[in-house]
Structure formats: C-alpha cells, structure tokens
Amino acid sequence: MIPEADIGASRDYELVDVRANFTTKNVAAAWLMLALGANREHAGNDGYDDRASLHYSWDSTVQNHARVAVGDVIALWDRKELVGVSVIEAINTASAEKVLYSCPRCGKADIKRRHREKPAYRCGKCGHLFAAPRQKTKSVTTYRSSHGKRWMNGRGLLSGSELRALCESPKSQLSMRPARWERLRQALLDATGQASTVKDIAAAARLAIAGGHKESFVRTRVGQEAFRARLLREQGEVCAFTGPTPADALEAAHLYSYAESGEHHEYGGLLLRRDIHRLFDLGHIAVDVASGTLDVIPSLHGYPCYAQLHGQPVAVQLRPEHRVWLDAHWLGKRPRA
Ligand SMILES: [Zn+2]
Known part of the structure; x- marks a missing residue:
C-alpha cells in the first residue's frame, strides 16, 4: 500500500515560519518516525528530505502532523531497525501543493503499483485494476524538523519489533507514532554503552527526568575562557x-550538563552574573520558558536583590536552543510532585 503521505510533494516552497512550542508537561513526548529513504515505493523525486541524521520532513496529510514539537525526542527507523535518535531543535513549516494519488473507482489512496502485471495499479480497498491513478492537487502544510545536534546513530541497537513495543500503540501503522520516552530511554541505555549520549538526549528533551532520576547541571573550567569570550562577543x-553588568562580574553558564556531554553546544550557554550563576546552578533561580520569566525560590524572597527578580522577564532574547536547555534545567531542578 502507498500511504498518501509518501507520495509526491512539491519542492517549490519557501520556509515561512519557525514554530516553537515549549509547553511543559510531565511526560516527555517521543516519536517513532518511519524514514524509508530510497526504499519508499514511489520515492523518486517525492520531495521528502531523508537526511535522517539532520532532518525529518512530513506534511499535514500525516496523522499527528501538528503534535510534534520542538524539544520532542525523535527516533527514526526503517521498519527493520532503529536508524538513530535525537531531539528536535526547530521545526520549519511552509505551504506546498501536493499531488495525491487515489483509486479512480473508489477514491481511496490505498493503491499498489504492480511490477510485472498490467494494468499497473491495483486498489487495495475495492480491488479495481487500472493503468493510472487519479491525481488530485491539495494544499498542504509541510514540516521539517532540524535535529542534527543531538543525533545518536542507532543502527544495530534496537530491532523493529523492539521499537514497536516502545510505542503507545504497538500495532500502529502510522508513519509518525507516539512512543514512550521512558521505555525508549531505558532500551537505549540497555543496548548501548553510551550512557552519556542517552543522558544528553534526555537533558535536551523537554523532560530531563523520568522515574525520579535527576540530571545534574554543573559548571566546568575546561574551555571556559573561550566559551566566555564568545558569549561576551555575542551577548x-x-x-x-539581570541586565547590564561589567564583564569582570560575568561568567559563562552552561545551560546543560557539561559534565555529561563533555562538549560546548552552540547556544548552550548564557552570560550570568557570578552570584546569579551560582544560584542558577543550584536551581534556586530558574527560567519558566512558557512565560520567559525568572522564577526565584521562596527562601530567597527575603533578599531584596533576588526577590525583585522573581517574575521578571529575562534580559536577553532567548533562542529556541536556549529555551530547550532552560526548560530541561527547570524540569531537572523543579521536579513536579
Ligand atoms: Zn478502489
């Protein structure tokens, strides 16, 4: 069968919008996405982008198309096995005209190209045989994720049946299926020695904690000067x-667990006043990314210089990457009851 979603989309579109959805919730969203690449029937020039380690493309004819959000975990597979796992950094949306193919008799999209017999097509619903499918042009919204930063190659780690078992509905036939992140994370930890990589993905995802496990967000001195110099240039x-501060009192704060990942991520840091940095690392000050405001724990409200920060907007323009990290920090430091 040929799902509608896998057939012909136009490449002639412009990127018109960057979507960022940072709602916090108690369950991390994870998706098992089918990435068949060149093996797709009708693949050819179908407009889908299959550079699995960088991008995943879909459109509004696919079920769950609008539910996928920045910060979600994305696991790509090819039906046989896991291809890789990452966290969505951005989703670009655009408009496109898409050609949909269907059975000329019953109108269903469940049509199959026959390789040896004539006529070349058979309808899977009504059994009709025909030489050419009906074509219909439809305006769709296209989506394209960017997820290259956290990409972890998954070849050889998990089989197709293991992956199906991690989904909310193991018998689902959808090309984009909701998966259980806690189970996926555990399966990845069991299957690989790269615990730090899996934890890194967890930290970047909307929910850094599951089952009471806490990620730690720590400072480091390695490469700190270069990191700080770059932030000073940018920021x-x-x-x-808190706003304008002399450079001598500013430190480069990693927003994620540098100790776990061992690398500096682009837009993974912010300059913070030294005392603010310390309190941020402890989780006494955090950022509510939904509102973009500071949250100061009640025990600091007796100190006017910190109390006045509570509820204030952050002083710089946050990038989507910052928001993902800050959200993970929040969830790691302020676990919900
Ligand atoms: Zn039919």
Missing part, C-alpha cells in the same frame, strides 16, 4: 537574567 556586557 555584550549583559547578564542574561
């Missing part, structure tokens, strides 16, 4: 939380 003499 100027500004504490990201």
Whole structure:
C-alpha cells in the first residue's frame, strides 16, 4: 500500500515560519518516525528530505502532523531497525501543493503499483485494476524538523519489533507514532554503552527526568575562557537574567550538563552574573520558558536583590536552543510532585 503521505510533494516552497512550542508537561513526548529513504515505493523525486541524521520532513496529510514539537525526542527507523535518535531543535513549516494519488473507482489512496502485471495499479480497498491513478492537487502544510545536534546513530541497537513495543500503540501503522520516552530511554541505555549520549538526549528533551532520576547541571573550567569570550562577543556586557553588568562580574553558564556531554553546544550557554550563576546552578533561580520569566525560590524572597527578580522577564532574547536547555534545567531542578 502507498500511504498518501509518501507520495509526491512539491519542492517549490519557501520556509515561512519557525514554530516553537515549549509547553511543559510531565511526560516527555517521543516519536517513532518511519524514514524509508530510497526504499519508499514511489520515492523518486517525492520531495521528502531523508537526511535522517539532520532532518525529518512530513506534511499535514500525516496523522499527528501538528503534535510534534520542538524539544520532542525523535527516533527514526526503517521498519527493520532503529536508524538513530535525537531531539528536535526547530521545526520549519511552509505551504506546498501536493499531488495525491487515489483509486479512480473508489477514491481511496490505498493503491499498489504492480511490477510485472498490467494494468499497473491495483486498489487495495475495492480491488479495481487500472493503468493510472487519479491525481488530485491539495494544499498542504509541510514540516521539517532540524535535529542534527543531538543525533545518536542507532543502527544495530534496537530491532523493529523492539521499537514497536516502545510505542503507545504497538500495532500502529502510522508513519509518525507516539512512543514512550521512558521505555525508549531505558532500551537505549540497555543496548548501548553510551550512557552519556542517552543522558544528553534526555537533558535536551523537554523532560530531563523520568522515574525520579535527576540530571545534574554543573559548571566546568575546561574551555571556559573561550566559551566566555564568545558569549561576551555575542551577548555584550549583559547578564542574561539581570541586565547590564561589567564583564569582570560575568561568567559563562552552561545551560546543560557539561559534565555529561563533555562538549560546548552552540547556544548552550548564557552570560550570568557570578552570584546569579551560582544560584542558577543550584536551581534556586530558574527560567519558566512558557512565560520567559525568572522564577526565584521562596527562601530567597527575603533578599531584596533576588526577590525583585522573581517574575521578571529575562534580559536577553532567548533562542529556541536556549529555551530547550532552560526548560530541561527547570524540569531537572523543579521536579513536579
Ligand atoms: Zn478502489
């Protein structure tokens, strides 16, 4: 069968919007996405982008198309096995005209191309045989995720049947299926020695914690000077939380667990005043990314210089990457009851 979603989309579109959905919730969203690449029937020039380690493309004819959000975990598979796992950094949406193919008799999209017999097509619903499918042009919304930063190659780690078992509905036939992140994470930890990579993905996902496990967000001195110099160039003499501050009092704060990942991520840091940095690392100050405001724990409200920060907007323009990290920090430091 040929799902509608796998057939012909136009490449002639412009990117018109960057979507960022940062709602917090108690269950991390994870998706098992079918990435068949060149093996797709009708693949050819179908407009889908199959550079699995960087992007995944879909459109509004696919079920769950609008539910996928920045910060979600994306697991790509080819039906036989896992291809890789990452976290969605951005989703670009655009409009496109898409050609849909269907049975000329019953109108269903469940049609199959026959390789040896004539006529070339058979309808899977009504059994009709025909030489050419009906074509219909439809306006669709196209989506394209970017997820290259966290990509972990998954070849050889999990089989198709293991992956199906991790989904909310193991018998689902959808090309984009909701998966259980806690189970997927555990399966990845069991299947690979790369615990740090899996934890890194977890930290970048909307929910960094599951089952009471806490990620730690720590500072490091390795490469710190270069990191700080770059942030000063980009951000100027500004504490990201409190505003203009002399460079001598500013530190480069990693927003994620540097100790786990061992690398500097682009837009994974902000300049913070030294005392603010310390309190941020402890989780006493956090950022509510839904509102873009600072949250100061009640025990600091007796100190006017910190109390006045509570509920204030952050002082710099946050990038989507910052928001993902800050959200993970929030969830790691302020676990919900
Ligand atoms: Zn039919």
